[in-house]
Amino acid sequence: MNCFNHPIENAVASCQDCQKGLCTKCATNFSLPICTSCNSKRKKTQKRTIYKEFFVMLVLGFLFCFFLLYMNSPIHNLTLKQPSTPKAFLIFQGFYTGAALVAGWKTLNRITPSFFLFLPLIGWVVYFAVKFLLSGFLGVFMLPIRLFKNIRQLYLFKK
Numbered sequence: 581m582n583c584f585n586h587p588i589e590n591a592v593a594s595c596q597d598c599q600k601g602l603c604t605k606c607a608t609n610f611s612l613p614i615c616t617s618c619n620s621k622r623k624k625t626q627k628r629t630i631y632k633e634f635f636v637m638l639v640l641g642f643l644f645c646f647f648l649l650y651m652n653s654p655i656h657n658l659t660l661k662q663p664s665t666p667k668a669f670l671i672f673q674g675f676y677t678g679a680a681l682v683a684g685w686k687t688l689n690r691i692t693p694s695f696f697l698f699l700p701l702i703g704w705v706v707y708f709a710v711k712f713l714l715s716g717f718l719g720v721f722m723l724p725i726r727l728f729k730n731i732r733q734l735y736l737f738k739k
Contacts, residue, residue, distance in 0.1 A: 644677045
């Protein structure tokens with residue numbers, strides 16, 4: 581088998597995604613033997629995943645922000661006094677809470693064992709309730725780490 585990019589060269593490896601033959605030069609371009617077209621597909625997929633995670637963080641942040649602003653508004657309290665919590669703090673708290681839930685959920689997805697797939701319906705309800713609570717707690721700590729990792733990954737893609 582010969583290299584896909586250099587037909588004169590003998591293939592020493594094959595692309596892990598499409599199984600095309602790669603010569604020594606092509607096989608060492610990236611950290612693992614992969615052709616340039618498959619590498620660009622992987623980059624696009626990773627970028628799309630990161631942007632999707634940012635979008636979900638933003639949407640949940642907006643939802644929690646509006647919920648907290650509504651709960652602290654005179655419309656909900658039916659009192660004429662001014663709310664005691666500053667709106668800027670409520671906005672920050674809402675966005676951070678929504679984004680932290682996503683970060684915690686993504687972190688728990690990486691460590692959750694697969695034996696939960698065989699639970700009955702009540703087991704699924706309990707599983708998701710516990711996972712939701714744990715993701716809120718864990719997300720508070722994991723949000724800055726995931727944001728840094730994702731932004732760094734996008735920066736490296738630009739280089």
